[in-house]
Amino acid sequence: MKLSSRKMTKEFAIDVLTWYYDPPYDLYNNVVTDEAICELLNEGYTAVVDGREELIGFYCSGQAAQVPAIKESVAYSKPAVDVGVGLHPKLTGQGYGTVFLSFILNELEGLNPDSTFRLTVAKFNKRAIRLYENIGFKMECEFKTENNEFFTMVKW
Known part of the structure; x- marks a missing residue:
């Protein structure tokens, strides 16, 4: 699958x-909502398209990739480039995750050489956790919000 990044429109x-x-x-x-559209346009989100220029996913980095209610906690206290990803639901669970996430990490490594990367994942999302572990991420921290439980995972 040939992937390219595009400005979020x-x-x-x-x-x-x-x-x-x-x-x-x-x-x-x-x-x-107007607020949700504004966030995607102004908070550093990038679209990912396939060879036909069809939107297949997106990513963000920095604070936009952190769970908002927990930003001040120990979960984000160590320096790292936070990464958030979203793959189109029609493509999840079909083996595209490795290519998709590898593409994103390669782009971000070019912008942030020698950085530690950190993902936040919902504890129930075993499918994503398995993908992240297969790419080399390790569990770092566990935390809870009012409604959910999460892990942060890091890759050096």
Whole structure:
């Protein structure tokens, strides 16, 4: 699968916000609002397209990739480049994750050489945790919010 990054546009943002994930992954569902569109356009999100220029996912880095309610906790106290990713629901669970995440990490490594990368993942998301471990991420921290439990995972 040939992947390329593109500037997040309003059209891409609306597309991402309409993606529907079946339970238990519905934690990742969104609602199209002006505020949500603005976040995707202004918080460092990047669209990922395939060889046909179809949107297949997105990524962000920095604070946009952190769980907002926990930003001040020990989970994010060590220096690292936080990475957030989203793959189109029609492509999840089909073996595309390794190519998708490797593409994103290669792009970010070019911008942040010799950095530690950190992902935050919902504790129930065994499929994503397995992918991250296979790419070399290790568990670092566990934390809870009012509604969910998460892990941070790091890769040096």
